[in-house]
Amino acid sequence: MVEFWVNVFLVSLLVIITFNIMRNKRLIAIVALSGAYSLTAAAIFVNMDAVDVAFTEAAVGSGISTILFLAALRYLPVEEAHETRYPIWSLALCVIVGVLLIIAAFALPEFGDPNAPAHVHVAPRYIAESYPLFHIPNVVTNVLASYRGFDTLGETVVVFTAGIGVILLLSGSTLSMRLKDADTKSEENSDNASGDIVKNSGDDT
Amino acid sequence: MRDNPVFKIVSKILFGPIIIYGLYVQFHGDYGPGGGFQAGVIVAAAFILYAMIFGLEEGRKLMPDWVVRLVMALGVVVYGGTGVASMMLGANYLDYTPFAYKIYKAQHLGIIIVELGVGLTVFAVMLALFNAFAGFKPNK
Structure with a gap:
């Protein structure tokens, strides 16, 4: 309650x-x-x-x-x-999707329902078997790193790929950025990059 | 604002404990909530705090870009390499059973190594994202 x-x-x-x-x-x-x-x-x-x-x-x-x-x-x-303008179609789309989601939410199983589809497939096996077999109390870790090791490998690779993408796009690694960087190397290069965050947040309050 | 001694001293005091807490979350993930993802973020937060207080260049001296990129790839190699190692020992990919004689010891070992790989990659990617966003120089 x-x-x-x-x-x-x-x-x-x-x-x-x-x-x-x-x-x-x-x-x-x-x-x-x-x-x-x-x-x-x-x-x-x-x-x-x-x-x-x-x-x-x-x-x-x-x-x-x-x-x-x-x-x-x-x-x-x-x-x-x-x-300045209020796009009526966007509003209509938002309302329709919102109503559909609310209707769909009524079809979901109740919270904590033991007969929900997610709780009758493989979950009982994980819960029953993982502690006697692995001696690891946190069943989440068992599922994440052992039963579903492939999924977690995929997630790690996704995180890695995202990092590579951001580095390529923003860190001056593209050819045009490197050429520009070589031109302006002599000029100011070490400004107070991240310090501005602290300053900005301070000024705004 | 950045020259305020309170920020500098507090961040210096907090730096070590944040990393220790990250390591606790990393290696205690079998017994409590946590694991590689959370630990990587927490350890990265320590370095980001340092870079925010002392400046991006100082942060880059502490953890150079090439180290970040190396660690980023190293994590994936550790994870994928664990799978290759189990294949070398005659089991399926990412099957930890051949790592030790008892199945629970093998699982413990496998899970800890794999979580370490996740932690390394997440830590390095978070730091790289911060460095990339904070150090971005827009084309004038």
Whole structure:
């Protein structure tokens, strides 16, 4: 019962944060609110006993992503561009998709239902067999690294590929960037790149 | 703002404990919540904090770009290499059974090595992303 009301509180918090993100024009506030959104989502996951997911959401969603957004904000204006026209078709599309999602949500199995499809396939085997076989209490780690080792290898390669892509695009590794860099090497090269993040966030408050 | 001694001293004090906590999350993932993904992010956060307080160039001195790129690939090699190692020992790809005599010891070993690979890659990619975004020089 307590869990239910905690969930009600957290989900309403999510809704409030979402409306604030929509209303707010200042990008730095939007980034901060997105971090708060992730942290609230992490709290919901803790409440649902999905601690591993919550941990990842807190570390990646509200930690690193916020920092990366702040780093990217240096190249953007302070405020969102003002939208003068209200595109009616976008609104209609949003409403239709939203209604469809809500209708679909009614077909989902109830939270914690033991007969939900996800709980009757391989999960009982993992839970029953993994501790006697592996002597590792955290079944999430067993599934992630042993039963589903191929999936995790794929995820690692995806993360690696994303890193390579960003390095190629942004770190001056493309030919045109290298040529430009060779031209302007003599000029100012070590400016206070990341320090601006701290400065920006300080000035805006 | 960046010359504020409070930031410098606090970040110096926090740097070690953050990394220790990251290692705890990395190697305690079998027993509690955590694992390679979270640990990689936490350890990267320590280096990002350092770079934010002391400047990107100082951060790059601490963890040079070539090291970051090497570690990024090393993680995938460690993970994929574990699979190749089990094939060499006569089992299927990523089957940890031949690593030790007892099956649970083999699984422990395999999971720890594989999680280390994940942690290395995630750590290096997060740091590389931060360096790339914060050090980006737009074309004028």
